[in-house]
Amino acid sequence: MxxxxxxxxxxxxxxxxxxxxxxxxxxxxxxxxxxxxxxxxxxxxxxxxxxxxxxxxxxxxxxxxxxxxxxxxxxxxxxxxxxxxxxxxxxxxxxxxxxxxxxxxxxxxxxxxxxxxxxxxxxxLLPRRGFLLHAATVVREGRAYVFTGRSGAGKSTVASLSPPGSVLTDEISLLRFSEDAWHAHGTPFWGEFRAEGANRKVPVAGIYSLVQAPEDRVEQLSAKEALRALLPNILFFASSKPETEALLSVLSAAAEKVPVYRLYFRRHAGFWEVISA
Amino acid sequence: MTEPRLVHNPLLAWRAIEGEVVIISPEDSVVHELNATASFVWMQANGERTPEEIAVLLAAEYEVAPEEALADTRELVAHLEAKRLLLSSPAAEGSRHG
Incomplete structure (x- = not known):
């Protein structure tokens, strides 16, 4: 046949x-x-x-x-x-x-x-001096406020307490160094807040590591403290030494250039007052 | 008996920032943060120095008694070796014996 x-x-x-x-x-x-x-x-x-x-x-x-x-x-x-x-x-x-x-x-x-x-x-992102961070980003007066923390830290709460249209992302933020400054970029990766993500980039005002507390206050971190605050919240999947070294290089640069704070907050909108102070 | 030279585990990625060292093991993503003294010992462990030689440098840097510096260095080295962050360099050790 x-x-x-x-x-x-x-x-x-x-x-x-x-x-x-x-x-x-x-x-x-x-x-x-x-x-x-x-x-x-x-x-x-x-x-x-x-x-x-x-x-x-x-x-x-x-x-x-x-x-x-x-x-x-x-x-x-x-x-x-x-x-x-x-x-x-x-x-x-x-x-x-x-x-x-x-x-x-x-x-x-x-x-x-x-x-x-x-x-x-x-x-x-690594060779382009950027990284992904578990963080909500809110834009106020043309500057990006990045609130980082693990699940349950309050990222979605921060987003829900912010004015409509000001949330760049409520779950995963993309930070990248370009034009001599760090910028937060909108991403389509959203969480509970269900924001669809705006496709724009905004200069970063500061990164805030979220800590739930009975009072609202901020505490600026040194570069080494900032690196330690960022590391647990980075999205990173590579297991090779060169890529891990590149990550440390990019994060160290961010920790030295961007103001990083620990934000103690009560899960209500009053935290903006201590940030603005 | 001659002490071996100390060297960083070549599998690790690390970086010093404001005088303190952060080490990441790429294989399992474990992060190790060293304090100032441990960072100093780490920075001196270049494959050419023994713990004794590093202790001399530590004593000068922190203005402590040599015997105290040596005890601290040995304790730190034992801890860092137990975590496989520092290794004893067998090649350098062998060449010394040879």
């Missing part, structure tokens, strides 16, 4: 897997270009429903696709065609970063996509 004839293009794709699909390119309408923290990347989707969800979730972060890093989503088992710079697995999903592209596997819903983008961003 003669074997069924396989169309040439299909045969090529079966033999060479993901690498060939990359060369063939997915339809343009299955691509979504966004920039977070001024880092552009283009998501190449293999499933329409995820593209739709991502399109809604990152609507405010869409951008041009000039020199964007391509990110390919799929479950193809073939390896990346070039050396892997970074790899990380998160439950059933994983991210691998090569020299000119990244590949996400096992992304079944927009929340997994969100998580993998955060993981990837944490690596991409």
């Amino acid at each position: 003669r074997p069924a004839v396989i169309p040439p293009q299909r045969r090529v794709r079966e033999e060479t897997g993901w690498a060939e699909r990359r060369a063939l390119r997915l339809p343009a309408d299955r691509q979504l270009s966004i920039a977070i923290g001024q880092i552009p990347f283009t998501l190449h989707f293999s499933e329409d429903h995820l593209l739709d969800k991502a399109g809604q979730r990152y609507a405010r972060f869409r951008c041009c696709d000039g020199k964007a890093l391509p990110i390919f989503l799929g479950s193809d088992p073939s390896p990346l065609p070039d050396a892997i710079r970074f790899a990380y697995a998160l439950d059933d999903a994983s991210v691998r970063l090569g020299s000119d592209a990244a590949h996400f596997r096992g992304v079944r819903h927009e929340y997994a996509l969100d998580s993998l983008i955060r993981v990837l961003l944490s690596v991409l």
